[in-house]
Amino acid sequence: xxxxxxxxxxxxxxxxxxxxxxxxxxxxxxxxxxxxxxxxxxxxxxxxxxxxxxxxxxxxxxxxxxxxxxxxxxxxxxxxxxxxxxxxxxxxxxxxxxxxxxxxxxxxxxxxxxxxxxxxxxxxxxxxxxxxxxxxxxxxxxxxxxxxxxxxxxxxxxxxxxxxxxxxxxxxxxxxxxxxxxxxxxxxxxxxxxxxxxxxxxxxxxxxxxxxxxxxxxxxxxxxxxxxxxxxxxxxxxxxxxxxxxxxxxxxxxxxxxxxxxxxxxxxxxxxxxxxxxxxxxxxxxxxxxxxxxxxxxxxxxxxxxxxxxxxxxxxxxxxxxxxxxxxxxxxxxxxxxxxxxxxxxxxxxxxxxxxxxxxxxxxxxxxxxxxxxxxxxxxxxxxxxxxxxxxxxxxxxxxxxxxxxxxxxxxxxxxxxxxxxxxxxxxxxxxxxxxxxxxxxxxxxxxxxxxxxxxxxxxxxxxxxxxxxxxxxxxxxxxxxxxxxxxxxxxxxxxxxx
Amino acid sequence: xxxxxxxxxxxxxxxxxxxxxxxxxxxxxxxxxxxxxxxxxxxxxxxxxxxxxxxxxxxxxxxxxxxxxxxxxxxxxxxxxxxxxxxxxxxxxxxxxxxxxxxxxxxxxxxxxxxxxxxxxxxxxxxxxxxxxxxxxxxxxxxxxxxxxxxxxxxxxxxxxxxxxxxxxxxxxxxxxxxxxxxxxxxxxxxxxxxxxxxxxxxxxxxxxxxxxxxxxxxxxxxxxxxxxxxxxxxxxxxxxxxxxxxx
Numbered sequence: 020x021x022x023x024x025x026x027x028x029x030x031x032x033x034x035x036x037x038x039x040x041x042x043x044x045x046x047x048x049x050x051x052x053x054x055x056x057x058x059x060x061x062x063x064x065x066x067x068x069x070x071x072x073x074x075x076x077x078x079x080x081x082x083x084x085x086x087x088x089x090x091x092x093x094x095x096x097x098x099x100x101x102x103x104x105x106x107x108x109x110x111x112x113x114x115x116x117x118x119x120x121x122x123x124x125x126x127x128x129x130x131x132x133x134x135x136x137x138x139x140x141x142x143x144x145x146x147x148x149x150x151x152x153x154x155x156x157x158x159x160x161x162x163x164x165x166x167x168x169x170x171x172x173x174x175x176x177x178x179x180x181x182x183x184x185x186x187x188x189x190x191x192x193x194x195x196x197x198x199x200x201x202x203x204x205x206x207x208x209x210x211x212x213x214x215x216x217x218x219x220x221x222x223x224x225x226x227x228x229x230x231x232x233x234x235x236x237x238x239x240x241x242x243x244x245x246x247x248x249x250x251x252x253x254x255x256x257x258x259x260x261x262x263x264x265x266x267x268x269x270x271x272x273x274x275x276x277x278x279x280x281x282x283x284x285x286x287x288x289x290x291x292x293x294x295x296x297x298x299x300x301x302x303x304x305x306x307x308x309x310x311x312x313x314x315x316x317x318x319x320x321x322x323x324x325x326x327x328x329x330x331x332x333x334x335x336x337x338x339x340x341x342x343x344x345x346x347x348x349x350x351x352x353x354x355x356x357x358x359x360x361x362x363x364x365x366x367x368x369x370x371x372x373x374x375x376x377x378x379x380x381x382x383x384x385x386x387x388x389x390x391x392x393x394x395x396x397x398x399x400x401x402x403x404x405x406x407x408x409x410x411x412x413x414x415x416x417x418x419x420x421x422x423x424x425x426x427x428x429x430x431x432x433x434x435x436x437x438x439x440x441x442x443x444x445x446x447x448x449x450x451x452x453x454x455x456x457x458x459x460x461x462x463x464x465x466x467x468x469x470x471x472x473x474x475x476x477x478x479x480x481x482x483x484x485x486x487x488x489x490x491x492x493x494x495x496x497x498x499x500x501x502x503x504x505x506x507x508x509x510x511x512x513x514x515x516x517x518x
Numbered sequence: 519x520x521x522x523x524x525x526x527x528x529x530x531x532x533x534x535x536x537x538x539x540x541x542x543x544x545x546x547x548x549x550x551x552x553x554x555x556x557x558x559x560x561x562x563x564x565x566x567x568x569x570x571x572x573x574x575x576x577x578x579x580x581x582x583x584x585x586x587x588x589x590x591x592x593x594x595x596x597x598x599x600x601x602x603x604x605x606x607x608x609x610x611x612x613x614x615x616x617x618x619x620x621x622x623x624x625x626x627x628x629x630x631x632x633x634x635x636x637x638x639x640x641x642x643x644x645x646x647x648x649x650x651x652x653x654x655x656x657x658x659x660x661x662x663x664x665x666x667x668x669x670x671x672x673x674x675x676x677x678x679x680x681x682x683x684x685x686x687x688x689x690x691x692x693x694x695x696x697x698x699x700x701x702x703x704x705x706x707x708x709x710x711x712x713x714x715x716x717x718x719x720x721x722x723x724x725x726x727x728x729x730x731x732x733x734x735x736x737x738x739x740x741x742x743x744x745x746x747x748x749x750x751x752x753x754x755x756x757x758x759x760x761x762x763x764x765x766x
Binding site for chain 2: 424426427438439513516
């Protein structure tokens with residue numbers, strides 16, 4: 020067997036074993052529990068927790084995949100069966116997912132049924148855009164409808180930048196109601212305070228905003244039905260067991276806008292954890308009698324996150340070494356192809372991690388697999404680059420001597436080129452490890468868990484303690500990896516050859 | 519019947535672009551003698567040496583080794599019967615001196631005892647010490663490195679020894695010592711040795727035969743003849759004499 024065919028065979032074995040490992044992981048991840056997802060904002064967390072806890076209270080096992088990084092990731096995860104249920108809004112479904120804004124409720128149900136999906140329960144509130152006006156002004160001028168704004172051109176209107184500039188935001192609203200005012204842009208977080216202090220009269224809001232109740236505001240009635248309905252629903256797979264769907268029916272019409280505002284305020288302003296807010300709601304509404312929320316200690320929680328984080332990083336790193344080092348060695352003799360390999364791995368590096376994850380979810384589903392694949396792809400470049408650099412920088416005289424002495428090609432590789440390139444290759448693996456530890460925090464967006472889970476939840480809930488719960492161990496892991504590689508280098512590479 | 523020489527070149531040509539490194543060179547190296555190939559930088563002498571162990575493939579002509587045309591499919595096996603040492607030693611920096619010397623023997627599957635015994639023979643001949651062998655090449659002096667390089671080349675008891683300017687970077691005093699050790703080594707274990715050098719004094723001191731190269735052409739004499747025919751000339755003048763003959 021020639022050296023090249025030996026390397027190719029080795030490469031094939033590596034790729035096959037990698038595929039087998041992924042397959043084993045994937046099948047190990049499959050379980051009977053109902054998998055509940057959520058998107059990455061407090062209301063979605065709360066609704067998902069309510070759903071999870073009511074199922075748990077009825078003895079149904081539940082797996083949480085909360086904080087998925089966007090509508091498309093969550094929807095794809097549902098379609099591919101990585102999750103079974105997640106809270107969604109009818110308006111989002113018709114506009115962003117189905118891209119049929121004018122669809123009727125019946126058509127929406129049919130379109131979902133075509134995809135083997137169904138609406139498990141309508142929560143009973145509509146989280147839509149709304150126009151909020153200072154209560155004082157509304158009362159004194161007797162304004163209750165959006166259309167009545169046209170009669171008061173002197174009103175000072177300021178909108179959040181997104182609403183101001185979206186085609187279906189202010190420009191469309193202004194045209195639909197023939198409003199004469201000129202609107203200015205204002206940071207949403209400041210708008211309510213600006214109204215309170217009299218600097219602003221009207222702004223945009225959404226109907227379940229927890230902060231609305233803290234200010235003296237009136238929501239104007241959308242009398243021309245300009246805003247699409249954003250009814251909150253539990254979007255579920257059709258193949259859910261009956262026992263599950265029957266429990267979900269209990270959640271129908273239990274939450275109105277005011278209730279949702281209260282729940283949101285508890286998370287956003289009072290910094291309560293979504294699972295506790297959900298538990299309290301379920302008890303208060305009589306849906307659940309016993310306290311179902313089990314709280315794990317912080318140390319155990321962090322250990323759990325860290326273990327998952329390490330697992331994701333290690334598997335991805337090992338796979339990357341097993342694929343990238345032989346591939347780079349096999350291609351090192353063909354500089355053109357080697358350069359091509361560098362371009363391809365470099366190209367992967369330019370894809371933002373979140374985008375890469377979003378692309379992977381429809382193909383491989385949610386959970387650890389897309390996270391490992393993404394980390395694997397990001398690890399390739401530093402390892403390939405350093406392996407090639409290491410091999411290319413071996414002194415040509417030494418290669419000539421090795422050949423002239425009578426070393427075969429594979430003996431040259433193993434006895435001369437690889438040992439001399441090893442410090443550079445090791446440095447590449449170290450870089451890949453540290454990049455992976457950092458990037459793995461994004462794995463939580465696709466439900467893979469790890470230290471990103473508290474970070475992302477903390478970011479969403481504006482809870483610094485929770486962010487640090489993930490960020491500090493992640494930083495410590497990176498430092499530990501750095502030290503570990505230093506030890507490996509000290510024990511395996513003679514001092515004069517260290518990079 | 520005349521025995522085939524161990525190493526010979528027959529009408530060998532090799533060109534790099536327009537430069538003719540070897541222009542129809544035919545040469546029989548005398549068995550178990552040291553032949554010095556001398557010439558200025560870029561005259562083709564290193565190309566000639568590397569044609570002998572197949573590192574350079576001739577455009578025309580054949581290299582015959584051990585009575586056979588050099589078989590390029592058998593190179594690793596043949597090269598192990600041809601010791602090879604180069605300028606700047608070419609020692610592997612990641613291996614200790616000992617591991618450099620014994621690398622090929624280990625790859626050949628020699629027993630530890632046999633390796634140890636061979637090593638001690640070489641140490642005696644080159645006056646290296648055991649604790650020098652435990653050092654990495656960069657921890658040794660230039661002369662010690664060169665001796666390690668010689669030991670490595672001689673480890674498998676090769677029949678041919680190819681030396682590519684091995685002593686060029688060594689100070690004159692150390693060089694004299696190493697010359698003596700090379701001659702001892704050669705006396706104890708005769709090989710058909712080719713020494714590429716640009717130093718005529720070195721050539722006259724070490725070699726039985728002198729081959730001068732100029733622009734791909736050669737002229738050759740035995741060192742003995744040169745000395746007898748020109749008793750009053752110093753090495754530099756001898757070199758001029760031979761250089762003049764290559765043009766004819």
